[in-house]
Amino acid sequence: MTPGAIVYYVGQFIPLDRVMARSGTIGGVDQEDLDLEEYRYRAHLVDCRSYDGFSGSPCFVDLAYAELQPTPKEPPLALPEDVGLVADLIHVVQLCGMFTNHLVDKRETEAVSRYGVGVMLRSEEIREAVMTDELRTERAEADKAHEAAEAEGRA
Numbered sequence: 001m002t003p004g005a006i007v008y009y010v011g012q013f014i015p016l017d018r019v020m021a022r023s024g025t026i027g028g029v030d031q032e033d034l035d036l037e038e039y040r041y042r043a044h045l046v047d048c049r050s051y052d053g054f055s056g057s058p059c060f061v062d063l064a065y066a067e068l069q070p071t072p073k074e075p076p077l078a079l080p081e082d083v084g085l086v087a088d089l090i091h092v093v094q095l096c097g098m099f100t101n102h103l104v105d106k107r108e109t110e111a112v113s114r115y116g117v118g119v120m121l122r123s124e125e126i127r128e129a130v131m132t133d134e135l136r137t138e139r140a141e142a143d144k145a146h147e148a149a150e151a152e153g154r155a
Contacts, residue, residue: 001044003027005061006023006024007046007097009054009057010057013053026045026046026061027046028044030044042122042125043097043122044119045118046059048116048118056100061096062093063091063092063093063094065089067090070087071086098126099119
């Protein structure tokens with residue numbers, strides 16, 4: 001993850017009781033000692049409109065890569081003649097974390113998050129947690145039970 005990357009997240013916007021997609025910008029990576037009340041972990045900081053209801057939201061980053069072959073079609077807008085070869089972009093979307101908190105000014109009482117900074121648990125810790133031997137075994141057993149139910153027409 002690099003500072004300046006755009007992340008997208010989906011959560012419950014509590015004031016309107018609606019599911020909503022939002023976005024933010026990675027402002028700090030691999031942050032420690034954030035003085036959070038409940039948690040102690042390495043996290044990324046996201047510059048965003050951070051409100052109650054988005055905790056637990058999965059966060060995704062959209063990475064764009066240029067194709068190595070020039071595009072045969074004309075771009076939708078005219079480009080200057082000296083631009084050179086133009087190629088399409090390939091977008092790869094990856095899980096990059098999960099919102100767990102937002103930073104608040106403890107002196108301010110009326111604003112949920114005056115700072116506008118969300119705390120994002122890194123995807124590395126999520127993968128580590130879900131890939132334990134115990135959870136792998138549970139998933140394998142659930143898969144077998146589902147396959148058996150499907151074979152019997154109960155799925």
